[in-house]
Amino acid sequence: MKEFNPSHRNRNTPAFTFLSWAGFAVAVLAEYIGLFNLQEPFYVKGYYAIGGAFLIVSCLVLQKTIRDNEEDKLSLQEGSEQ
Numbered sequence: 144m145k146e147f148n149p150s151h152r153n154r155n156t157p158a159f160t161f162l163s164w165a166g167f168a169v170a171v172l173a174e175y176i177g178l179f180n181l182q183e184p185f186y187v188k189g190y191y192a193i194g195g196a197f198l199i200v201s202c203l204v205l206q207k208t209i210r211d212n213e214e215d216k217l218s219l220q221e222g223s224e225q
Contacts (some may be wrong), residue, residue: 171199 155163174195178188 171195 175192178191178195181188181191
C-alpha cells in the first residue's frame, strides 16, 4: 500500500491487534467454559452454545459493516475535495 500512497499509515499497531485477538479468544473461551460447567441438560447447553456462536458472528458482521460504511463516507469526502 505504501508503494501507491507514501503518506499511508497503518491504523492499528501490532500490539493493539494482538490485544484485540487475545481479548476475543479469552471471551469465547470463557463463554464455552461456562457452558461446559453449566448444570443443565444437553439441549439447554446446545441452545446457549448456538446463541453464543450467533452473537459472535453477528458482532463480526456488524463491525465490518460499520467499518465499510465509515470508509465509504471518507471516500465520498475525498472525492468531493478533488
